[in-house]
Amino acid sequence: MNIAPSPTLAVDAKAKELKAAGEDVCGFGAGEPDFDTPEFIKEACVQALAEGKTKYAPAPGIPALREALAAKYRNQGIEGVTAAQCVVSPGGKYSCYLAILAVISPGDEVVIPAPYWVSYPEMVKLAGGVPKTIFAGQEVGFKVTPAQLREAITPKTRMVIINSPSNPTGAVYTAEELQALTEVALEAGIYIMSDEIYEYLLYDGVQHVSPASFSKEAAESVITVAGFSKTFSMTGWRLGTLMASPAIAKAVASLQSQTSSNATTFAQYGALAAMEQWDKSMAAVQGMLEVFDRRRICLLEGLQAIEGIECPRAQGAFYLFPNIEKLGLSAADFAARLLEDEKVAVVPGEGFGAPGYMRLSYATSDEVIKKGLERLARFCSKLG
Ligand SMILES: Cc1ncc(COP(=O)(O)O)c(C=O)c1O
Known part of the structure; x- marks a missing residue:
């Protein structure tokens, strides 16, 4: 069967592999929030299990x-x-x-x-x-x-x-x-x-x-x-x-x-x-949104400050999708070399039908975002 494996999961797997080998990887690949599920939701599930909803x-x-x-x-x-x-x-x-x-x-x-x-x-x-x-x-x-x-x-x-x-x-x-x-x-x-x-x-x-x-x-x-x-x-x-x-x-x-x-x-x-318990749920979501928003702005401003990268201000989800065409590498090569040289994981745009772009998820810590941006800036300055 001619079905391509999910490239987003592949980058994430490679970054996790490097991490497991002791490398200090800055991962922007994951498409999942880094928070835990709100406690009251977990408790309801545990209770269902205890009640035999199996x-x-x-x-x-x-x-x-x-x-x-x-x-x-x-x-x-x-x-x-x-x-x-x-x-x-x-x-x-x-x-x-x-x-x-x-x-x-x-x-x-x-x-x-x-x-x-x-x-x-x-x-x-x-x-x-x-x-x-x-x-x-x-x-x-x-x-x-x-x-x-x-x-x-x-x-x-x-x-x-x-x-x-x-x-x-x-x-x-x-x-x-x-x-x-x-x-x-x-x-x-x-x-x-x-x-x-x-x-x-x-x-x-x-x-x-x-x-x-x-x-x-x-x-x-x-x-x-x-x-x-x-x-x-x-x-x-x-x-x-x-x-x-x-x-x-x-x-x-x-x-x-x-x-x-x-x-x-x-x-x-x-x-x-x-x-x-919708009010409780929305309060939990609001808490996560405040953190995501802070990271979004930090990553956006950091990307926009790097010469050769053009990044629009995204208003939803937890991704930014900068254009890197001016840096002279295909997105696939860019992502592979960035991971190899600087241990920064991003997802190249080809899999999204958008060569010339890369996806960065800001569902990661402020610390990883800051460190990753420094490494990305260093990598891009060497290309220029
Ligand atoms: C656009 C879009 N749709 C659907 C999904 C599926 O989410 P899940 O299967 O985890 O509920 C994802 C997850 O990455 C997504 O990004």
């Missing part, structure tokens, strides 16, 4: 969690969402895959704006589909236009993937921009997979908007993917969500019943606590 759960998730998810989406302005439209899966990644598998038949085209999250094209190919990328670079804030989307749509197009806030760029579409893209998709009669895994990780006062909230028609055509990993520092729990029309949610639940069966039962009780 058996299979219904394939689409425990009913209380699906109800809580439906309430969350109604609160976000998506009218009438029911628990039957919400599915809990073993990770946002798996939710994306289920969404793609549920609607893509062999030969169908899927429009993917680049820079994209590494797994989208591979998932489309696994479903027999054909990824069609459209590119938006730093000069346009990494955001594709409605005209670009319209042009990319052919009679074979079945879906467009929108990921805001974005991995790898941190870019966040405004409500107006999202609405314009949604209208193009609706006119063409294609699905939108809206990957909102970073929906709560926002800075500079920007707001998150779900395309499914724009109209009844949009709610029918948008498959909203999200999860607990990034928001609540629960990456290892493997808990994702999906919300779609009743017909698609049913198809997704069937797919899940034939593949993973269900997301881990006792883990779902931890997620339920996060949903039911």
Whole structure:
């Protein structure tokens, strides 16, 4: 099978290998928060285990969690969402895959704006589909236009993937921009997979908007993917969500019943606590956001001060995506040499459909960010 391994996990693995060998590595590769899961969420899971919640759960998730998810989406302005439209899966990644598998038949085209999250094209190919990328670079804030989307749509197009806030760029579409893209998709009669895994990780006062909230028609055509990993520092729990029309949610639940069966039962009780004690959850998220924001500014200013690097101010997720074309190396060579010479791990842009860029995650300590910036500046000055 011709499926590329995830390059983000590969860099992280290499950095961990060097660290294990005693090297002082500054890792900007990881796509996961460095905080622990909030205590009350862990306690709810431990209690579920103690109560014997150790058996299979219904394939689409425990009913209380699906109800809580439906309430969350109604609160976000998506009218009438029911628990039957919400599915809990073993990770946002798996939710994306289920969404793609549920609607893509062999030969169908899927429009993917680049820079994209590494797994989208591979998932489309696994479903027999054909990824069609459209590119938006730093000069346009990494955001594709409605005209670009319209042009990319052919009679074979079945879906467009929108990921805001974005991995790898941190870019966040405004409500107006999202609405314009949604209208193009609706006119063409294609699905939108809206990957909102970073929906709560926002800075500079920007707001998150779900395309499914724009109209009844949009709610029918948008498959909203999200999860607990990034928001609540629960990456290892493997808990994702999906919300779609009743017909698609049913198809997704069937797919899940034939593949993973269900997301881990006792883990779902931890997620339920996060949903039911929302004020506590948001207070925990706010605490993490303040730290992320401080690091974001520190990394941004440090990168912008290095000659040859151009770095836009990202307003979401926990990534910066600077352009390094002026430094004269391909991103892959740049990342390999940087790791070799200075023990700094970054993810080269090629895997995100964006050669000439690199992704740095600031989900790491202030100390690593400062030390990493010094090393990066030294490395770049030698190239210049
Ligand atoms: C854009 C995007 N979507 C989905 C995921 C999946 O997250 P998880 O499977 O950990 O819930 C990630 C994780 O890196 C991501 O960056």
